[in-house]
Amino acid sequence: MSFPDFNGSDAQVQWQRFCDLIWYHDDLGIWLDVSRMHVNTSHLEALQPGFEKAFAAMQDLESGSVANADEQRQVGHYWLRAPQLAPSEPVREHISQEVDRIEQFGKDLIGGRIRTPSGEAFTDVLWIGIGGSGLGPKLMIEALQNSGQGLPFHFFDNVDPNGMSTVLAQLGETLKTTLVVTVSKSGGTPEPHLGMEQARHRLEANGGQWAGQAVAVTMLDSKLDQQAQREGWLDRFDMFDWVGGRTSITSAVGLLPGALIGSDIRSFLAGAAQMDEATRVTDLRRNPAALMAASWFLAGEGKGRRDMVVLPYRDRLEVFSRYLQQLVMESLGKRLDRDGNTVNQGIAVYGNKGSTDQHAYVQQLRDGVDNFFATFIEVLQDAGDIPVIQSERPGDFLDGFLQGTRSALTEGGRQSISISMRRFDARRLGALIGLFERAVGLYGELININAYHQPGVEAGKKAAAAVLDLQSRVEAVLNDGASRSVSEIRQALGDGTDESVFWIMRHLTGNERGYSAVGDWSSPATMRFSKG
Structure with missing residues (x-):
């Protein structure tokens, strides 16, 4: 045509x-x-x-x-904006209650009624989320925040240590007055967990009090939810079991940032x-x-x-x-x-x-x-x-x-x-x-x-876990201080490939972790690696 x-x-x-x-x-x-x-x-x-x-x-x-x-x-993301369509009264009530709580939390925090443990007003938000838990909030902030409205946002949406370092440096002393929101549906996703631990370490090192500054967005009774309850975090908001990350923007994942910038989430x-x-x-x-x-x-x-x-x-x-x-x-x-x-x-x-x-x-x-x-x-x-x-x-x-x-x-x-x-x-x-x-x-x-x-995403997660397991075994092989080639390391492991071992060694020697390399990097077979 x-x-x-x-x-x-x-x-x-x-x-x-x-x-x-x-x-x-x-x-x-x-x-x-x-x-x-x-x-x-x-x-x-x-x-x-x-x-x-x-x-x-x-x-x-x-x-x-x-x-x-x-x-x-x-799959119930359509219920989030029309609770009356949800299949049961408890679900309908839960949705409505969460929207009410999010809206009130945003108003109270922006208005200074919710304060840090030291009694100061919150000045910033550090949002920790991956995939839809980072993209949805970023869209809300970029699309709806007006100048001077609500709190400024900072993001950990990757496990790049250089990116984390930059964000933490930007926050500096204001970490003591920063609200830290960790988003993880299952509560066990590695990326937000790693970001949360880094944020917590730096916040407490700067004199902040984690529990009084931390908020969780996760499923009820998840690992993260249990931790937040046990430690007495500032608040917890539900990320419903029936909402996927890529359609979560009308849940707490998008509504909470909207409330914290003073936008009209209703x-x-x-x-x-x-x-x-x-x-x-x-x-x-x-x-x-x-x-x-x-x-x-x-x-x-x-x-x-x-x-x-x-x-x-x-x-x-x-x-x-x-x-x-x-x-x-x-x-x-x-x-x-x-x-x-x-x-x-x-x-x-x-x-x-x-x-x-x-x-x-x-x-x-x-x-x-x-x-x-x-x-x-x-x-x-x-x-x-x-x-x-x-x-x-x-x-x-x-x-x-x-x-x-x-x-x-x-x-x-x-x-x-x-x-x-x-x-x-x-x-x-x-x-x-x-x-x-x-x-x-x-x-x-x-x-x-x-x-x-999302079977492909799950396959990627499993493959990443396998790489991390292989790395830990590579490090164990090199703990004796002996110098080995890539092939010798792989033979000692009993599995993996020369290429996968080479990638791991390139990463380990690229950081100050005690590993050294001798040989020509453009000819991997000539390289020898050791620790100490």
Whole structure:
């Protein structure tokens, strides 16, 4: 299918396509435009039966069916913004109570009613979380925090010791007045545990009192929850068993940072609930998430053969492409379908923000390999405190760059989706997240994969644990002080490979841990290693 000539004799045809393939929500003030994707009404009619099954599956999920069969778990992130949909009264009450507690905690801490053990007001937040437990909070902070509003945030979202060192140095003496939030659903994930121990060590070394400054976001009765109870931490918030990390932003994972920057978390939840309602419509052409999922499906021939390039034209949404990487790629990137067939599905996501980054890669998008579709996101309302100088308005240029880039891609036969918002605030952020969450769910059903488990992630965790075990045994072999080659170390171990041993030795000798190396690093077989 080819595009009409938008500026020539087919302009009226394109206008009709635009009218047929645009969706608008009057109260939210949000448009979705898929008219520049290779999709038409006949395609949508052909896909309607497949979507009927997808709509039914989503209804079962929201009703409480076990959607994550690997872990025998329900998938209930939609209940977080509409507790009345939860399958039992205790769950409904628990959700509502947690939102109340989070909102009050934020108000009391910002207002100075909750203080450090030494009686000082809290000045900063150190947030410790990995994956969705870091990306969701970062999105909330970048998108919603206004200057001078709430507390400044710092993040441990990796186990990079250099990154930790930088953050701790930035905090310095203010660690004594820093709230430390550790997020770990199971309570046993290595990355947040390591970050927590480093933060605790430095905080106490600087005269802080951990228990009075620490908050846990975890499942009830997890290892972390038990520790927080035992030590009398400042507070604990539930990360429900039925919420996955990549869909946890409307739980305490996203709401607590929202409350600590003084954002309107009720409005955030209301926006997500409004979009949830709009995306339950079973008419494909009247459901924005279904329109988006159908466009993804047709663009990639149902095989994920095109990448998703996310281009939000607002600084506040710079983190959004990274957030979508996890939501989309962890959900859809699966080797097996529900029937056990090898399908190797997925949609790769990348991007940053316009107009800055259109200078970085639009050249290839316009003229290079045609293996993507773009997703433009715009906000119509500009900040009111930026004046007109010499008849120039920055917002006009930003809009011009967006429309110009969109047109340039179309002229090159490249596909794009556009999402436009009259204004941007907590409610629209909630709606935007709800739109993509539902599109991912529907697309997963359309291609017959389970969007709610993550066997590849679990495999990576097991492989990392195996490497750490191998390293401990390598160190034990070298404890006698003898000099050994890579092959000799591997033979002493009785397993592993020469390459895996070489990688471990390169790491050990790169730090001041008492290991030395002799030989030519460019010829690993010549190297000899020892301790002491």
